[in-house]
Amino acid sequence: MRNPLTAVAAAIVAGGLVLQLLFVPLLLLVRGAWWGLVLVPVAATTMPLWSLVHEAIHGTLSADRRWNDRCGRALAVGYGAPFVLLKGGHLLHHRYSRTRKERTEVFDPTRTTRTRAAPLYYVRLLGGLYLSEAASVLLAVLPRRAWYRLAARWDSPDTVTRELLERVAARQLRRGCAGTNCGPRSTPTATGSISAGSRRWRGSSAGRSRRPIRRSVRLTGERHAFCARGHLRRRRAVQNRPRRRSPTIGAPP
Structure with missing residues (x-):
């Protein structure tokens, strides 16, 4: 946690989640329905719970993006x-x-x-x-x-x-789908293909060695096709750019 207050709020919320999801239904309610009143003070943790979910939504709950999303999903379970x-x-x-x-x-x-x-x-x-x-x-x-x-x-x-x-x-x-109604298969393009999942490749369809394009952002679903079109436009722009010729010795200015 980046903030000590966030860590304290996380500990309080975690205790409230364990109490309302485990202890109250499994241990206390079997002894009497009046034990359900224990959930009344637990309701006071709703605002800190949403605050932590809000931090996870904006990616500031943890410096690690994966742990940030995992904690956000766990907190969202308690939020309902x-x-x-x-x-x-x-x-x-x-x-x-x-x-x-x-x-x-x-x-x-x-x-x-x-x-x-x-x-x-x-x-x-x-x-x-x-x-x-x-x-x-x-x-x-x-x-x-x-x-x-x-x-x-x-x-x-x-x-x-x-x-x-x-x-x-x-x-x-349907993660890994490169189209609207397709399954997890690669989508052919003019210069290669984009494979399903988080790994994307580039290369010619003639059999040249393909090398992965490493990107930190995982593109899923229809964004694969959008990424392919953008990559093709940038590549064609570079290929069609006029090259400057180096001046030869003795050539007229």
């Missing part, structure tokens, strides 16, 4: 929502902050009425947002096509729901 959806939704919140897609607290009388806007706002404010995040765990059993159908159905210029579902479906479902 998938880490990938929490991360994607929160980053989209920062991306579209103060825009039309992320202004749930703004009331526009030219588009709606106070009678229609107030109930939805207070439902979202008093737990509706969290309940929707917790219920999103049910989407894990759906195939990718169902994700895209839900994204199209929930499309609205006032929310980021469609972009969030499409982003998760493209990057997290």
Whole structure:
């Protein structure tokens, strides 16, 4: 942990998670239902728990990216929502902050009425947002096509729901897929192929020795094809660049 206060909060949250997930259901509730009141003070750790999840979302919980994501997923279990959806939704919140897609607290009388806007706002404010995040765990059993159908159905210029579902479906479902409806196989290009997974290769299809392109960012899903197109454009630009000829001795200026 980079901050001592973060380490203290992590210890408190870890103790609360062990208490509510192990001790209370397995040891205390079997002795009496009144032991469930122990969870009342545990509810006070909800805000520190979300603070740690927030640090993991922005990659500042740990200097190691892998451990950062692993800790974020473990904390999201106690929070009750998938880490990938929490991360994607929160980053989209920062991306579209103060825009039309992320202004749930703004009331526009030219588009709606106070009678229609107030109930939805207070439902979202008093737990509706969290309940929707917790219920999103049910989407894990759906195939990718169902994700895209839900994204199209929930499309609205006032929310980021469609972009969030499409982003998760493209990057997290069927890892290593280089197209929309393909499996984990390589995608041929004009100068070589991009293999499935996190390793990408370049080389000619005539059989030259291929060497991996090392990158720190793991590209998954449809971003493979996007990376291939960008790599081809850069390579063609370098090949078509005019070369300067060195001046020969005795040549006229």
